[in-house]
Amino acid sequence: MATLQLSNITKRFGDTEVIKGIDLEVNDREFVVFVGPSGCGKSTLMRMIAGLESASEGDIVIDGQRMNDVGPADRGLAMVFQSYALYPHMTVEGNMGFSMRLAGVPKEERRAKVLEAAKILQLEPLLDRKPKALSGGQRQRVAIGRAIVRNPSIFLFDEPLSNLDAALRVQMRIELARLHEELDATMIYVTHDQIEAMTMADKIVVLHDGVVEQVGSPMALYHHPRNRFVAGFIGSPKMNFFAVEQLAVSSDGVVVRLPGGRSCTVPVDGQQLADAEELELGIRPEHLLLDENGPLSGQIKVLERLGGQTSLYVQMDELLITIMADGDVAYRVNDTVRFGFSPERAHLFDAQGIALESLTQHPLAGLTRHDNRAPGQAAVHGAVSPGEQV
Amino acid sequence: MTTQRTSSAPPAVRSLPVKQLLLTLVGWSIALIIFFPILWMVLTGFKTETAAIADPSFIFSPTLESYQAVQARSGYARFAMNSVVVAFGSTFLALLIAIPSAYAMAFLPTKRTKGTLLWMLSTKMLPPVGVLVPIYLIFRDVGLLDTRTGLIIIYTLMNLPIVVWMLYTFFKDMPKDILEAGRMDGASTFQEVFFLLLPLTLPGIASTGLLSVILSWNEAFWSLNLTSSKAAPLTAYIASFSSPEGLFWAKLSAASTMAIAPILILGWMTQKQMVRGLTFGAVK
Numbered sequence: 073m074a075t076l077q078l079s080n081i082t083k084r085f086g087d088t089e090v091i092k093g094i095d096l097e098v099n100d101r102e103f104v105v106f107v108g109p110s111g112c113g114k115s116t117l118m119r120m121i122a123g124l125e126s127a128s129e130g131d132i133v134i135d136g137q138r139m140n141d142v143g144p145a146d147r148g149l150a151m152v153f154q155s156y157a158l159y160p161h162m163t164v165e166g167n168m169g170f171s172m173r174l175a176g177v178p179k180e181e182r183r184a185k186v187l188e189a190a191k192i193l194q195l196e197p198l199l200d201r202k203p204k205a206l207s208g209g210q211r212q213r214v215a216i217g218r219a220i221v222r223n224p225s226i227f228l229f230d231e232p233l234s235n236l237d238a239a240l241r242v243q244m245r246i247e248l249a250r251l252h253e254e255l256d257a258t259m260i261y262v263t264h265d266q267i268e269a270m271t272m273a274d275k276i277v278v279l280h281d282g283v284v285e286q287v288g289s290p291m292a293l294y295h296h297p298r299n300r301f302v303a304g305f306i307g308s309p310k311m312n313f314f315a316v317e318q319l320a321v322s323s324d325g326v327v328v329r330l331p332g333g334r335s336c337t338v339p340v341d342g343q344q345l346a347d348a349e350e351l352e353l354g355i356r357p358e359h360l361l362l363d364e365n366g367p368l369s370g371q372i373k374v375l376e377r378l379g380g381q382t383s384l385y386v387q388m389d390e391l392l393i394t395i396m397a398d399g400d401v402a403y404r405v406n407d408t409v410r411f412g413f414s415p416e417r418a419h420l421f422d423a424q425g426i427a428l429e430s431l432t433q434h435p436l437a438g439l440t441r442h443d444n445r446a447p448g449q450a451a452v453h454g455a456v457s458p459g460e461q462v
Numbered sequence: 463m464t465t466q467r468t469s470s471a472p473p474a475v476r477s478l479p480v481k482q483l484l485l486t487l488v489g490w491s492i493a494l495i496i497f498f499p500i501l502w503m504v505l506t507g508f509k510t511e512t513a514a515i516a517d518p519s520f521i522f523s524p525t526l527e528s529y530q531a532v533q534a535r536s537g538y539a540r541f542a543m544n545s546v547v548v549a550f551g552s553t554f555l556a557l558l559i560a561i562p563s564a565y566a567m568a569f570l571p572t573k574r575t576k577g578t579l580l581w582m583l584s585t586k587m588l589p590p591v592g593v594l595v596p597i598y599l600i601f602r603d604v605g606l607l608d609t610r611t612g613l614i615i616i617y618t619l620m621n622l623p624i625v626v627w628m629l630y631t632f633f634k635d636m637p638k639d640i641l642e643a644g645r646m647d648g649a650s651t652f653q654e655v656f657f658l659l660l661p662l663t664l665p666g667i668a669s670t671g672l673l674s675v676i677l678s679w680n681e682a683f684w685s686l687n688l689t690s691s692k693a694a695p696l697t698a699y700i701a702s703f704s705s706p707e708g709l710f711w712a713k714l715s716a717a718s719t720m721a722i723a724p725i726l727i728l729g730w731m732t733q734k735q736m737v738r739g740l741t742f743g744a745v746k
Binding site for chain 2: 158161
């Protein structure tokens with residue numbers, strides 16, 4: 073059992089408040105990802121959980137015990153640092169066994185535990201090497217091994233993959249997900265990369281300017297972002313936004329006038345809207361469809377062919393709209409295209425940037441990474457076939 | 463392929479041999495001018511007293527006469543022993559005090575840390591003679607005059623600012639993550655310093671220690687004023703050859719050569735280490 077509760081956690085450096093009263097619950101064996109742009113306070117929050125930074129206000133409770141005044145080593149946590157923070161003068165075995173050496177564990181026992189962790193991470197042939205003789209990925213695994221050896225109730229990862237190259241990052245991502253299954257541990261992971269968040273998390277915590285913008289499963293955040301910030305941050309390429317005019321509110325949704333004059337009904341709850349309130353419509357690039365009769369149009373400024381898909385950057389009035397189209401579209405730069413979208417894929421944001429609630433819940437919104445498996449199946453990254461899930 | 467390699471390879475220096483030659487000449491000349499007094503001293507040590515005060519000449523018949531005379535007059539070994547004990551003792555003590563201080567300043571800085579560092583360095587700007595009388599009186603009253611302990615204390619105080627300052631810069635360059643990882647692994651502050659900080663900053667600590675040894679070894683003002691016979695180090699030994707009876711240049715030179723030889727050899731052997739330590743952080 074390992075749970076974590078944060079209540080009203082606040083951190084001030086002098087007069088600047090970097091964490092502004094965060095409440096959060098992390099359940100046993102959950103993989104929670106803190107995600108946000110740099111400077112949002114996610115690393116500070118993790119360092120406070122670790123005990124490397126003190127909280128100015130609020131309570132940190134681990135397994136029902138208040139930990140604010142307990143030292144980092146006694147909280148039952150282990151942390152993997154962005155820089156790996158390996159001890160350069162010790163061998164891999166020395167690095168992994170350091171905590172036990174400090175605790176006075178006999179040498180044989182230490183070795184046995186290190187070997188056990190090394191086996192999980194395929195580090196056995198490297199035990200006698202110094203960190204400088206290892207590759208980036210190997211160093212990363214040693215850092216994880218050092219954490220495993222401590223047998224913590226909660227693992228903390230502070231941007232562990234950001235120093236790796238793209239290919240290795242994907243590989244380590246899979247390995248971390250596998251490790252989460254194998255160790256059955258609670259993990260908290262900090263990243264600025266929303267792809268890491270989407271692929272690994274059971275629960276994503278989106279942070280911005282020291283406050284939690286939204287907490288939810290990856291699919292919930294993708295399909296039902298609570299506000300404009302989350303909508304823009306989750307999903308790649310970024311969601312398109314443009315201003316629309318509010319025409320009418322009915323039980324079917326909100327009728328808006330799109331740029332170009334045509335109207336459409338977005339199925340969201342608009343009962344709270346003020347008359348003629350300024351609205352913004354958000355639509356993801358992958359939900360925009362090229363359509364000769366579509367309501368929107370613009371001129372292609374840049375065209376990026378990725379093979380399977382093509383990104384079109386389309387100038388629409390003042391805005392540059394991104395469209396993810398099929399890989400084989402025949403358009404060229406400077407062509408004019410017409411495009412549209414199905415209204416249930418659109419998001420409407422009020423003048424404060426708060427999303428209007430969708431009238432229908434997306435069928436996958438409650439899905440967590442664990443649900444991606446059929447019962448008894450251990451694979452982590454099997455393809456989701458929607459038919460089974462819904 | 464070959465043409466390509468040669469076209470990209472030649473460094474700028476090769477293309478200007480004249481300039482290179484000139485620079486080398488200037489460099490060597492400056493080095494020689496700086497080194498000349500020491501060379502002359504070494505040569506004079508091998509002359510007779512008469513040859514030493516005669517017209518300067520490189521041509522003479524070398525003799526060990528002065529060295530024998532110097533040895534006969536007073537035991538070099540005793541002074542050398544004092545120098546060793548005082549230089550290494552004060553360095554050890556300075557490091558013992560400076561490591562925790564530099565740790566605190568580097569890893570737990572407050573808004574007054576920078577000011578404290580500058581203040582410490584500013585004490586080096588005060589002429590030592592300004593505090594000679596009070597220190598002399600204190601030493602006399604507590605019985606530290608002409609003791610190795612007294613000299614060790616004075617040298618420690620003298621070198622502390624520079625030792626703390628240097629260690630501070632080395633510690634500042636140490637990645638904080640590593641110490642934090644240690645803390646997560648359960649290291650106490652002492653274990654953190656002993657198992658992680660010290661091994662990882664050893665090159666810096668070594669060069670700081672070397673500098674402190676050299677500064678203590680060469681120090682003359684305090685050793686001349688606070689010691690007379692028992693605790694007198696080599697600097698006092700040299701000075702004892704310029705007596706009211708007149709200057710004995712050959713003997714003085716022989717004594718000086720013997721006094722600086724150990725530290726010169728130490729410095730020469732650790733040259734690489736010193737340069738690396740002193741430019742650590744500056745060139746990265």
